[in-house]
Amino acid sequence: xxxxxxxxxxxxxxxxxxxxxxxxxxxxxxxxxxxxxxxxxxxxxxxxxxxxxxxxxxxxxxxxxxxxxxxxxxxxxxxxxxxxxxxxxxxxxxxxxxxxxxxxxxxxxxxxxxxxxxxxxxxxxxxxxxxxxxxxxxxxxxxxxxxxxxxxxxxxxxxxxxxxxxxxxxxxxxxxxxxxxxxxxxxxxxxxxxxxxxxxxxxxxxxxxxxxxxxxxxxxxxxxxxxxxxxxxxxxxxxxxxxxxxxxxxxxxxxxxxxxxxxxxxxxxxxxxxxxxxxxxxxxxxxxxxxxxxxxxxxxxxxxxxxxxxxxxxxxxxxxxxxxxxxxxxxxxxxxxxxxxxxxxxxxxxxxxxxxxxxxxxxxxxxxxxxxxxxxxxxxxxxxxxx
Amino acid sequence: xxxxxxxxxxxxxxxxxxxxxxxxxxxxxxxxxxxxxxxxxxxxxxxxxxxxxxxxxxxxxxxxxxxxxxxxxxxxxxxxxxxxxxxxxxxxxxxxxxxxxxxxxxxxxxxxxxxxxxxxxxxxxxxxxxxxxxxxxxxxxxxxxxxxxxxxxxxxxxxxxxxxxxxxxxxxxxxxxxxxxxxxxxxxxxxxxxxxxxxxxxxxxxxxxxxxxxxxxxxxxxxxxxxxxxxxxxxxxxxxxxxxxxxxxxxxxxxxxxxxxxxxxxxxxxxxxxxxxxxxxxxxxxxxxxxxxxxxxxxxxxxxxxxxxxxxxxxxxxxxxxxxxxxxxxxxxxxxxxxxxxxxxxxxxxxxxxxxxxxxxxxxxxxxxxxxxxxxxxxxxxxxxxx
Numbered sequence: 001x002x003x004x005x006x007x008x009x010x011x012x013x014x015x016x017x018x019x020x021x022x023x024x025x026x027x028x029x030x031x032x033x034x035x036x037x038x039x040x041x042x043x044x045x046x047x048x049x050x051x052x053x054x055x056x057x058x059x060x061x062x063x064x065x066x067x068x069x070x071x072x073x074x075x076x077x078x079x080x081x082x083x084x085x086x087x088x089x090x091x092x093x094x095x096x097x098x099x100x101x102x103x104x105x106x107x108x109x110x111x112x113x114x115x116x117x118x119x120x121x122x123x124x125x126x127x128x129x130x131x132x133x134x135x136x137x138x139x140x141x142x143x144x145x146x147x148x149x150x151x152x153x154x155x156x157x158x159x160x161x162x163x164x165x166x167x168x169x170x171x172x173x174x175x176x177x178x179x180x181x182x183x184x185x186x187x188x189x190x191x192x193x194x195x196x197x198x199x200x201x202x203x204x205x206x207x208x209x210x211x212x213x214x215x216x217x218x219x220x221x222x223x224x225x226x227x228x229x230x231x232x233x234x235x236x237x238x239x240x241x242x243x244x245x246x247x248x249x250x251x252x253x254x255x256x257x258x259x260x261x262x263x264x265x266x267x268x269x270x271x272x273x274x275x276x277x278x279x280x281x282x283x284x285x286x287x288x289x290x291x292x293x294x295x296x297x298x299x300x301x302x303x304x305x306x307x308x309x310x311x312x313x314x315x316x317x318x319x320x321x322x323x324x325x326x327x328x329x330x331x332x333x334x335x336x337x338x339x340x341x342x343x344x345x346x347x348x349x350x351x352x353x354x355x356x357x358x359x360x361x362x363x364x365x366x367x368x369x370x371x372x373x374x375x376x377x378x379x380x381x382x383x384x385x386x387x
Numbered sequence: 388x389x390x391x392x393x394x395x396x397x398x399x400x401x402x403x404x405x406x407x408x409x410x411x412x413x414x415x416x417x418x419x420x421x422x423x424x425x426x427x428x429x430x431x432x433x434x435x436x437x438x439x440x441x442x443x444x445x446x447x448x449x450x451x452x453x454x455x456x457x458x459x460x461x462x463x464x465x466x467x468x469x470x471x472x473x474x475x476x477x478x479x480x481x482x483x484x485x486x487x488x489x490x491x492x493x494x495x496x497x498x499x500x501x502x503x504x505x506x507x508x509x510x511x512x513x514x515x516x517x518x519x520x521x522x523x524x525x526x527x528x529x530x531x532x533x534x535x536x537x538x539x540x541x542x543x544x545x546x547x548x549x550x551x552x553x554x555x556x557x558x559x560x561x562x563x564x565x566x567x568x569x570x571x572x573x574x575x576x577x578x579x580x581x582x583x584x585x586x587x588x589x590x591x592x593x594x595x596x597x598x599x600x601x602x603x604x605x606x607x608x609x610x611x612x613x614x615x616x617x618x619x620x621x622x623x624x625x626x627x628x629x630x631x632x633x634x635x636x637x638x639x640x641x642x643x644x645x646x647x648x649x650x651x652x653x654x655x656x657x658x659x660x661x662x663x664x665x666x667x668x669x670x671x672x673x674x675x676x677x678x679x680x681x682x683x684x685x686x687x688x689x690x691x692x693x694x695x696x697x698x699x700x701x702x703x704x705x706x707x708x709x710x711x712x713x714x715x716x717x718x719x720x721x722x723x724x725x726x727x728x729x730x731x732x733x734x735x736x737x738x739x740x741x742x743x744x745x746x747x748x749x750x751x752x753x754x755x756x757x758x759x760x761x762x763x764x765x766x767x768x769x770x771x772x773x774x
Binding site: 241 | 576587609
């Protein structure tokens with residue numbers, strides 16, 4: 001444990017679960033009479049509940065963002081352990097950090113892989129379609145339960161950044177700072193194309209069973225693995241792939257006479273990552289969330305004017321991008337900044353020079369950590385000044 | 388027909404077929420005792436056979452590069468009709484143009500979808516793995532049969548450019564000009580990753596039947612369609628997708644309550660293109676050629692030194708790239724140019740400013756046509772001066 005502690009770990013954490021019985025009317029018209037949220041918290045809520053940070057996870061993320069679940073020294077920490085912990089940019093000695101698993105997810109919150117109480121059957125493909133605002137409303141109900149009226153900050157990378165922006169429009173009084181990392185106000189046609197191919201991979205897998213694989217005791221592993229590979233390659237930059245894999249051969253030489261087996265390190269890596277994901281993630285959740293992403297369009301209800309949308313917001317913004325990100329490129333972040341400026345909002349923008357592509361937002365990059373820490377230091381000072 | 392003629396069409400053409408009985412020893416060790424090549428020719432071979440141009444097709448291409456097969460006014464012309472014809476850059480009034488379907492292909496030349504004479508059974512997945520030099524050697528045998536000792540030019544885009552470069556090293560005395568368009572000396576790990584995902588899509592399709600689908604009277608349509616979609620999206624630039632599709636919805640509105648059907652124009656387009664390809668192309672050929680691409684490395688046998696490789700060549704080179712091509716970016720073309728300059732070769736380089744991405748090499752772009760025409764005009768003048 002000493003190595004963990006020296007890295008400023010939150011240590012062993014236990015997921016919490018809450019059952020919310022306030023009905024949640026979804027954008028599609030369906031109402032969830034009650035639903036579960038699994039979440040983790042790190043740090044302590046202060047007396048006036050002014051130091052709470054909401055962290056919104058991305059497509060493949062969940063509530064386990066920092067620390068460890070067991071004493072097993074081989075266990076990997078939560079997905080954002082590099083940023084969350086004592087003395088880290090999201091400093092758990094100053095902030096109370098809340099990370100829920102989104103509804104529609106597959107790690108314990110109400111979603112396709114859970115039982116629909118109305119039918120006693122797993123939701124499966126019948127889980128209602130969601131919009132980002134449904135996530136925001138469920139998180140607002142969670143905030144109410146936790147006694148948090150106003151978040152000191154809401155932070156999210158990628159899809160998490162979209163949630164954070166939607167929060168700033170849905171509940172402008174309930175967020176002081178919005179941190180939008182490697183995100184965009186909607187998807188490009190190219191983004192949509194990659195999502196569609198991923199869905200195609202899942203839907204074509206005979207083990208998908210029209211979405212009822214869970215009842216049939218199977219999983220669309222091949223389809224989900226391929227879907228993940230298609231996504232994964234868009235998270236990585238060309239440079240990074242070149243440097244990490246080059247044209248290295250798995251066995252050091254071509255296998256003559258047989259053209260099909262995996263031969264390059266990069267293939268081996270993506271196949272491994274895809275296979276791992278297919279064991280851990282739910283196919284219906286993947287379909288649901290990629291479609292949510294396609295449809296998300298921050299300014300649609302604001303006459304397609306991002307500036308008009310952000311005119312509703314009251315919080316301050318930090319927007320961050322990564323130089324080699326080609327999924328949500330720095331240009332997409334600059335569109336957000338431009339709209340915020342037009343709307344008269346307070347905005348800080350920083351572009352991190354890195355080879356890490358879109359996945360940079362999960363990486364331990366000194367410049368990134370420094371900028372994030374500096375901004376959140378300001379947020380913490382405001383919080384303590386007010387006390 | 389008048390509209391066709393006014394566009395400088397070669398008009399109605401008929402594919403030719405040749406059976407070559409000179410044994411072809413493949414790089415893998417296997418020997419094809421005889422094999423078929425399907426090809427088309429446009430224009431007339433001059434008396435000293437000095438005006439012949441070999442056009443090498445790309446992954447999804449074939450021998451039908453120009454003109455029409457029928458009088459049907461709805462028929463689309465060959466894949467490079469914009470560049471080949473009377474008065475066009477590859478001017479059939481000056482050149483004799485030869486376009487073979489590569490062996491391993493699926494449009495009539497010896498390949499996985501043809502019968503293996505040794506077994507009486509379709510080759511299917513047993514077709515031997517090929518290397519680019521095998522293509523080059525088969526094309527050399529075709530040249531011998533046609534009485535062409537030295538090509539005035541060998542031209543290829545993308546994978547076709549790799550063939551053209553390999554030709555310049557395998558038979559330096561038999562080519563005067565090598566035109567390498569939107570190509571590269573090997574694939575990047577990202578290129579390989581996309582190929583691997585495409586193969587995965589095919590191999591995961593239950594209708595693939597371990598490659599024996601043809602005998603079973605089926606086709607891995609879903610897998611091949613997805614494979615093509617994965618490839619296709621890398622041929623198009625972001626700009627082009629933005630401009631052509633934006634976030635346009637197929638039905639003009641979201642279908643509430645059902646999150647899965649195709650909703651965006653870009654999805655509809657890619658699905659259509661994928662489906663069309665799946666009817667026309669052979670899955671084993673796709674597997675074979677994508678693996679050939681992964682393994683291709685122009686300089687491998689030359690101590691991994693491209694300059695050392697090109698020191699073998701004797702011809703002059705035109706290298707062309709397209710500004711928004713992210714599959715084989717202008718940087719990859721500049722690597723070729725750099726190696727040619729180091730090797731002391733005569734090289735002209737041109738980068739075409741366009742939104743069309745990798746597929747620019749098939750497009751009717753004025754600047755591209757002009758540069759190609761200017762270069763080939765020089766080639767034609769050399770040819771007539773020598774006569």
